[in-house]
Amino acid sequence: MARPRTFDTDEAVEKAMQVFWTHGYEGASLPDLLEGMGLTRGSLYKAFTDKKTLFLKVLDHYEGKAVRAGVDLLTDPGIPNGAERIMAMFTNSYRAVTEGDQRGCLLCTAAAGPSTYDDEIAEAVSRGLGAMRDGIDVALQASPKHADLKPSARRALADMLVAQYMGLRTMARARIDTETLRNAVRSVGVMLA
Amino acid sequence: MARPRTFDTDEAVEKAMQVFWTHGYEGASLPDLLEGMGLTRGSLYKAFTDKKTLFLKVLDHYEGKAVRAGVDLLTDPGIPNGAERIMAMFTNSYRAVTEGDQRGCLLCTAAAGPSTYDDEIAEAVSRGLGAMRDGIDVALQASPKHADLKPSARRALADMLVAQYMGLRTMARARIDTETLRNAVRSVGVMLA
DNA sequence: ATTATTCGGAACCAATCGGTACACAAAGGA
């Protein structure tokens, strides 16, 4: 009954995510997005309403992909010791940098940027970080050294580790030297050991 | 021999800092800055060359003021236990939020933003964070529990604490609930105790 | 008083911003 889309919406969101991830929300211009997504203004606005709505979709996508991957790792029973799962998460972040990815974490970049003045973005960021916190909490329950912490204390430790994660990834984005990042990760390991 | 400035440069930089602190580098428009600083385009460009140069000046000013205050606290012999100094720094950050200041840390915002693509800004951010790290390192030397760590391990712990600080302040900027921030600070206290 | 010099202010600039309007293309239902 009507002309079908010639592009895949999910693919387009995925590509938009790459653009936002690199340039940040405000730093990504419409032309940047159009080129990265491989479509024209008409299509973008028809399918995604406007830039902010697209960004919210991208944040959802990021949660369902990057955050989800992290949570999967944090809850992976294949690694019996939960502290090791947490360390794997931090080590992965470090390795991303050494392998050339200095974009940090999209959620963290959004936290420092548009979530300051936009409630919906702030809410999405908060949701994503909350998911990470819960994942860490589950991992801590599987850590011999932390399993019998009081739930409130364990949860507080998880909050601290989320902050640690954010700081680490923000430092990566600022191109802080890898030695410093390595040190920070190492110290987290000492703390959890 | 020539007409003198009718405004004080340091005062102008201080006011510019407030604007950048609130809106971030890219988010602060020229009109924002002009209004906040109380001068016109002609004066601003005559005195500060351009927006980026002004921002670098602002970062210097921030280092000489906010960062310096933090380092002073971290090295304050009036608090004999260095771990307590560090906790005072984190507690101050938390209190800033409860008192209504959700702007976070200018350095951290710059880290997530323009330092990604501008080398000079990245360098200034790195320098400021390095100063904090050194301050924390000094504090750790004055902590009975950490004084006899190997210097490399102590330094690594300081790096971790800087990341923790960045994460905490970035979360504050994203308006994460104060309970979470409180938890994170509390856990840092447990770790250092 | 004259002059050299810099300041402050406003007009102005091209470029870019996010977003809209509209004509055309494509597809399925009648």
Place this chain on the structure above:
DNA sequence: TCCTTTGTGTACCGATTGGTTCCGAATAAT
């Protein structure tokens, strides 16, 4: 086949961006 509906592409929009130019005003040295 025609018509309705929706996607696509392009031209266009006003607003805003950071930055420049230029002129009158102010000041200090001569």
